[in-house]
Amino acid sequence: MKKARFYGTIKVLFSTVCFLLSLNAVAQEKPDKPGASAQELADKLANPVASLISVPFQNNLNYGIGPFNGSKYTVNFQPVIPFKISDNLNLITRYIIPIVDQRDITGENTHQFGLSDATITAFFAPKAKGIIYGIGPAFLVPIATDKVLGTEKFGIGPSVLLMHQGKGLSVGFIANQIWSVAGNDNRADVNQFYTQIFFSHSYKSGANLGINAEITQNWEGNTTAISLNPSIGAVSKLGSQVIQFSLSPLIPIVGPRESRPDWGLRVILSFVFPGK
Template sequence: MKSAIRIASLSIVSSVICVSNVRGDDDAQDLAKKLSNPIASLISVPFQFNYDSGYGPSDGHKAYVNIQPVIPFSLNEDWNLISRTILPVASQTDITGPTGDQFGLGDITQSLFFSPKEPGAGGIVWGVGPAFLIPTATDPMLGTGKWGAGPTGVALKQFDGWTVGMLANHIWSFAGESDRADVSSTFMQPFVSYTTHDAWTFTLNTESSFNWEADEWSVPINFTVSKIVKIDKAPVSLTAGVRYWAQSPEGGPEGWGVRAGLTLLFPK
């Protein structure tokens, strides 16, 4: 499986390199900037591939694709509702010792952001709303077995090609399988990105989470490069990058990981 993962990652990296001679225009740059904004008024469907290793005493590994549709809804002249869904499809081996292989769906995280259509004071773009944890995992080792809910919010500013901001949420479990651990988790994603005139975007972020039940941090640091291209006149974004686990829970992933992706774009 590792060989297949490397081939898939190299293929996406090669695709990004091969289209580097395709010049972007103002529309492509505008799309790239919108992609850097988690609550932009843009329908997009990212397929984000991740690979991590170093789990537990058996050096387990995990590959998963996050399917992350973003759908904006206009509520009135002043407000949008932005739906952001994360559905993981995972394949993992020996995650907690010699536990064998698992493959299937993970738990869905569903977020809803109420966001003003126009930036606020100082050009700040923001949104707040609820987040939900839905126990859709097809294997007990791929999910929590719990229903959860809590608040989520995002704030950012875009200027001169730069996007700087943070997305955060906290989810508590309120129902689900009684023999599974409760969920109380804080997620924080500070991010900074720069988009060039020809629609290249360079992004640095962390996707840190703190498990209040286990008193443990997970802190992966991600660096990615994205490019807007056109396939049969349809705009898409190709992404390739790496991540480093600065901190992980006991038995969690270690060292370097890989991230790659394809985002389908549906501009108005």
């Protein structure tokens, strides 16, 4: 039964990627508005604090987790909404709302499904080219529908972005540190650092290649998790709707055995609203 479910999932993902790749083959060089090429849009999407509305659905599949060889499927609904504060300053808000379906994680023949805790980040980002930066607060919001899927803690801390971007090239990092400040006293405190170091290269067609490393340090539990994630993606269209999609294997490097998967796969579909 597990093998059938596994191969069924892979077939669906493979068919979806092939379909999206076929769309990109016929994509136009100017997918959003006059003067903005597919490569320019790909570069904007590589910038976490670009003044651009996007609605990504990040699908994460992980297998071989823990002593019961569990599996976990997480869909992160993570819209990015910018607000103009002045001619030279934007507020970029990023929301991550995870929907989790996991099996055999907490024990053999166990199953949990529902929302996990949300993370909301706000970056105050001056308009700039070349060296780009942003800083602001990050919030952990306990919206989990199952106590196994969440911390039952409200948390807050700083977030920062620093990157360099030129035409076709983006490199930098995004990071946050969150401490719990309220919530269920019977649950462990949250004291966690997260960073993503990224590099990507875009092409005139809107295609892009990249790699990122994700590092999570749980100071409270004294554990470190590191994964390395190469990716391939492209900007295209679904009718008149601009989209970006990408495919990435998730390669675990370091992590506690009870939560580290043997391997994983990530597929992201983003709906992009470039504006006028």
